[in-house]
Amino acid sequence: MHKQPVNITDTESALAVALALAVTAPSDEDSQEVLGYVDQLARTLTTEQIERAKETAESLVGRVSVDGWF
Numbered sequence: 001m002h003k004q005p006v007n008i009t010d011t012e013s014a015l016a017v018a019l020a021l022a023v024t025a026p027s028d029e030d031s032q033e034v035l036g037y038v039d040q041l042a043r044t045l046t047t048e049q050i051e052r053a054k055e056t057a058e059s060l061v062g063r064v065s066v067d068g069w070f
Contacts, residue, residue, distance in 0.1 A: 011041055011044055012049045012052060012053050012056075013053075015045065015050065015053040015057075016054075016056035018038045018041060019038055019054060019060075020060035020061050020063075021034050023057070023061055
């Protein structure tokens, strides 16, 4: 499957990518590291933005590559 680049244009997009990376991280340690960023990003968003980011993250799992992130 060809991995598509993801545009990160705002905090909500960054949260979606971070959530997808946390789920697909190659190790628990990597996942925990990303979850630290998830927490920081989520603190700056509304509940509605977080819910949209979660939905987007679900669609990104399998489409974003962890290559270069870990």
